[in-house]
Amino acid sequence: MTVTVLLEAQGLSAGYAGRPVVKDLDLSVTQGQVVVLLGPNGAGKTTTLLALAGELPALQGSVALFGGPAPAGLHRRARSGVGFVTEERSVFMEMTVEENLRVGRADAGQALELFPELRPLLRRRAGLLSGGEQQMLTLGRALARTPRLLLIDELSLGLAPLVVARLLTAVRAAADDGVGVVLVEQHVEQAMRIADHVYVMQRGAVVLSGPTAEVADRVAEIEASYLEAAGPVAS
Numbered sequence: 001m002t003v004t005v006l007l008e009a010q011g012l013s014a015g016y017a018g019r020p021v022v023k024d025l026d027l028s029v030t031q032g033q034v035v036v037l038l039g040p041n042g043a044g045k046t047t048t049l050l051a052l053a054g055e056l057p058a059l060q061g062s063v064a065l066f067g068g069p070a071p072a073g074l075h076r077r078a079r080s081g082v083g084f085v086t087e088e089r090s091v092f093m094e095m096t097v098e099e100n101l102r103v104g105r106a107d108a109g110q111a112l113e114l115f116p117e118l119r120p121l122l123r124r125r126a127g128l129l130s131g132g133e134q135q136m137l138t139l140g141r142a143l144a145r146t147p148r149l150l151l152i153d154e155l156s157l158g159l160a161p162l163v164v165a166r167l168l169t170a171v172r173a174a175a176d177d178g179v180g181v182v183l184v185e186q187h188v189e190q191a192m193r194i195a196d197h198v199y200v201m202q203r204g205a206v207v208l209s210g211p212t213a214e215v216a217d218r219v220a221e222i223e224a225s226y227l228e229a230a231g232p233v234a235s
């Protein structure tokens, strides 16, 4: 079986005002693969996604996309097939669900197929939806644009475990249909459940990576390393 590499970052450094925050990152995503980035606050996960999405330029190294050099800039990468779900809730709160689905190149029917829960809410203003419904709308809209690669930052921040599971199941299903996914996620165990490959970052560098089955036993260790990195808890 041929494996199609969608994204390949090599020796990638990226940061702010010319100062690298993420250093010497090697990361690849193949078709149908869910890659999860784990790590404590400030490890550089969001910065990595911004660099892969084209929002931040590579200070060093390279990003290849769909078999060629990645075009510069967020919009050109988006047009080439990269979807990006950012940390901020990105629905238009004043618009209805239906209007949100019509914005951009989303196929509303496809979004509703993915999340039938949204169908009875089509006329409701997005600002009146629950956090979980808003994220279903965000993810449904992103997937309905049929990206080849989807970058997702903290989709499940502040949501109940059942809702997180619902969202991540949809991410897994999209990958099973061929989308490549890079997912930043704080819910370690839930993320590991849908991940094919895991990267753990600390202080801007990858400290552990491998196929999920091989690193799964080290989840407790990974989580302990978060707590260590966060320092002693003040009493």
Ligand SMILES: Nc1ncnc2c1ncn2[C@@H]1O[C@H](COP(=O)(O)OP(=O)(O)OP(=O)(O)O)[C@@H](O)[C@H]1O
Pocket: 016, 021, 039, 040, 041, 042, 043, 044, 045, 046, 047, 048
């Ligand atoms: N716009 C910015 N300008 C300067 N430094 C920044 C900027 N955004 C983030 N940083 C710094 O870059 C480092 C990595 O941040 P980043 O947001 O990538 O981490 P993260 O792993 O996504 O953390 P979190 O889980 O808290 O979102 C941090 O030290 C952060 O303070």
